[in-house]
Amino acid sequence: MSKWTTAKMPDQTGRTAVITGANTGLGYETAATLAEKGAHVVLAVRNLDKGKKAAGQIAHRNPGANVSLQELDLTSLQSVRVAAEQLKSNYDTIDLLINNAGVMMTPKSATKDGFExxxxxxxLGHFALTGLLIDRVSAVPGSRVVTISSSGHRLARSGIRFDDLQWEHDYSRVGAYGQAKLANLMFTYELQRRLQGTNTIAVAAHPGGSRTELTRNMPPLAALLTRLVEPLLAQGADMGALPTLRAATDPGVLGGQYYGPDGFGEQRGYPKVVASSDASHDTHAQRRLWAVSEELTGVTFPIG
Known part of the structure; x- marks a missing residue:
């Protein structure tokens, strides 16, 4: 079977794609490729100056690209609500919502709302954004919500720490990252269950080992090990974006699937359907996480 590349992407003309964290790394490559294929791409970014620079680079790379900006700070539920209202005002339908932005292995700190x-x-930021936009997404046939997880979700071997969700005790930046990425997968699987019977599907993807600035907060030892193995296992952001792009555009994608690289340890290569941990498929925990997320964000989904 031939490898999936962007050459296999269908034309995206007439589609609107909202991509969080699209000013750099995987998000930027995802946005640039979708724009090249004709989509109207909305870069949902925290820093508008960086967003403008990225939009300019996309326009230079793809003359005639249809790119716009939306300010969005996922660490603030107020910002998420404002962004969602602006997006709903600007777009009657959203074909692709790509929940790409994220932080990795940060020192102990909190969002503006006090969450780890x-x-x-x-x-939580992506949960709220999706819930506030789901009416625009589900209004168009063939629409998709694509959420980016990580092979790091397997670090959360014991599942979600419901007894200490915000890591107020015994904080581990590695453990907290694993929990967040596990939550991304569990959110996707539960969202897909609630989307049954609609025109929309929920899909997850992970980039494998990609050379982006996301690793800047790694603990010193992990950062050293990453630098040592990077030449062997890591790949560029253009390749790392392929699982996301396939999940977003391949006509053969099914709701609830998870895409990642096909190489050794899913660290590099071309996108294929991959498996996730047993913990990610715990339906009771998925529903519990959903209920907790609704309570913490104040956002409920008008579906399911």
Missing amino acids: LQFGTNH
Whole structure:
């Protein structure tokens, strides 16, 4: 079977794609490729100056690209609500919502709403944004919500720490990252269950080992090991974005699937359907996480 590349992407003309964290790394490559294929791409970014620079680079790379900006700070539920209202005002339909932005292995800190930073940014911010936009997404046939997880979700071997969700005790930046990425997968699987019977599907993807600035907060030892193995295992952001792009555009994708690289340890290569941990498929925990997320964000989904 031939490898999936962007050459196999269908034309995206007429589609609107909202991509969080699209000013750099995987998000930027995802946005640039979708724009090249004709989509109207909305860069949902925290820093508008960086967003403008990225939009300019995309326009230079793809003359005639249709790119716009939306300010969005996932560490603030108020910012998420404002962004969602602006997006709903600007777009009657959203074909692709790509929950890409994230932070990785940060020192102990909190979002503006007091949530552990990685869980609050990577999961709760995207949970709220998706819930506030789902009516625009589900209004168009063939629409998709694509959420980016990580092979790091396997670090959360015991599942979600419901007894200490915000890591107020015994904080581990590695453990908290694993929990946040596990939450991304559990959110996708539960969202897909609630989307049954609609025109929309929920899909997850992970980039494998990609050379981006996401690793800047790694603990010193982990950062050293990453630098040592990077030449062997890591790949560029253009390759790392392929699982996301396939999940977003391949006509053969099914709701609830998870895409990642096909190489050794899923660290590099071309996108294929991959498996996730047993913990990610715990339906009771998925529903519990959903209920907790609704309570913490104040956002409920008008579906399911």
